[in-house]
Amino acid sequence: MTIEQELVKKLRSSNLRPTKQRLEICRVLFDRQKTFHFTISDLAQILNEKSKNKISLATIYNTVDVLKSKGHLKEISINSDKTFFDTNISNHHHFFNENTNELTDFYDEDISQIKIKKNIPGKKIKSVEVLVKVANNN
Amino acid sequence: MTIEQELVKKLRSSNLRPTKQRLEICRVLFDRQKTFHFTISDLAQILNEKSKNKISLATIYNTVDVLKSKGHLKEISINSDKTFFDTNISNHHHFFNENTNELTDFYDEDISQIKIKKNIPGKKIKSVEVLVKVANNN
DNA sequence: ACAGCAGTTTAGAATCGTTATAATGTAGAA
DNA sequence: TTCTACATTATAACGATTCTAAACTGCTGT
Numbered sequence: 001m002t003i004e005q006e007l008v009k010k011l012r013s014s015n016l017r018p019t020k021q022r023l024e025i026c027r028v029l030f031d032r033q034k035t036f037h038f039t040i041s042d043l044a045q046i047l048n049e050k051s052k053n054k055i056s057l058a059t060i061y062n063t064v065d066v067l068k069s070k071g072h073l074k075e076i077s078i079n080s081d082k083t084f085f086d087t088n089i090s091n092h093h094h095f096f097n098e099n100t101n102e103l104t105d106f107y108d109e110d111i112s113q114i115k116i117k118k119n120i121p122g123k124k125i126k127s128v129e130v131l132v133k134v135a136n137n138n
Numbered sequence: 139m140t141i142e143q144e145l146v147k148k149l150r151s152s153n154l155r156p157t158k159q160r161l162e163i164c165r166v167l168f169d170r171q172k173t174f175h176f177t178i179s180d181l182a183q184i185l186n187e188k189s190k191n192k193i194s195l196a197t198i199y200n201t202v203d204v205l206k207s208k209g210h211l212k213e214i215s216i217n218s219d220k221t222f223f224d225t226n227i228s229n230h231h232h233f234f235n236e237n238t239n240e241l242t243d244f245y246d247e248d249i250s251q252i253k254i255k256k257n258i259p260g261k262k263i264k265s266v267e268v269l270v271k272v273a274n275n276n
Numbered sequence: 277a278c279a280g281c282a283g284t285t286t287a288g289a290a291t292c293g294t295t296a297t298a299a300t301g302t303a304g305a306a
Numbered sequence: 307t308t309c310t311a312c313a314t315t316a317t318a319a320c321g322a323t324t325c326t327a328a329a330c331t332g333c334t335g336t
Contacts, residue, residue, distance in 0.1 A: 077215035134261035
């Protein structure tokens with residue numbers, strides 16, 4: 001399947017018609033090798049630089065919201081200034097570089113196995129994610 | 139030392155004069171047995187109910203910001219709608235109940251020891267915190 | 277192919293949390 | 307008590323996000 005077909009499929013599976021705006025957004029999000037961490041304004045800026053006819057902010061918000069609710073994007077909370085999203089939707093962990101505000105993914109194989117020894121009655125664990133904050137020594 | 143003296147000390151150590159508004163805020167925050175998780179609007183509402191003369195939102199924001207920057211409060215990021223604060227400033231972990239949006243603390247003794255097997259060159263780990271999302275089974 | 281409609285995009289207004297402003301009030305040192 | 311630097315306040319400003327309603331378009335049925 002070509003990338004373009006993948007993108008269309010992703011949109012259709014979210015009950016979104018593959019319009020040119022949405023495809024443009026999806027290309028930025030998903031047509032890349034590495035995980036992409038972004039805010040709406042990052043994305044809007046990239047889209048503006050990339051294409052001649054600009055896409056309305058409302059469309060960007062709507063598309064990202066739907067992609068998120070359908071599980072194609074994940075929201076990550078590091079600080080509360082802005083909402084970050086992640087194209088890596090697997091259960092994974094983050095390094096947060098306090099000096100540069102950069103995020104780096106890491107996976108279960110990079111951490112010792114985590115066992116939670118306490119539970120909340122009547123509740124089931126849905127996810128376990130670790131946030132490691134790092135900074136320069138000085 | 140009485141609670142009231144503790145509160146005054148906490149304010150003075152933050153370079154804040156112990157005014158009646160600030161003391162009122164600190165009583166709500168720190169004069170309690172259990173950890174308190176709150177948003178600014180939670181706090182504002184409690185303060186309004188509690189005392190006759192209401193405290194300006196600006197004062198609440200300023201006081202909380204300073205207390206946070208001086209390490210008497212901790213900011214926690216769960217979702218990005220609102221900024222949450224925590225009176226528990228120790229390194230600890232959270233359960234987030236997706237059904238009720240409630241937060242519960244848990245500590246290192248409630249989890250297996252965590253070893254990070256990867257590192258970021260030139261950076262030092264400042265904190266490791268785990269977020270466990272839980273929800274009803276159905 | 278194309279008409280028609282449901283779904284989409286858009287600019288701009290509205291909203292909400294948070295921060296800034298500037299006038300008035302007050303804690304605390306002398 | 308007086309004075310000054312710090313605090314408080316109401317309100318304005320701001321920025322991210324959501325809403326609105328009018329114009330536009332993909333897609334289905336013909």
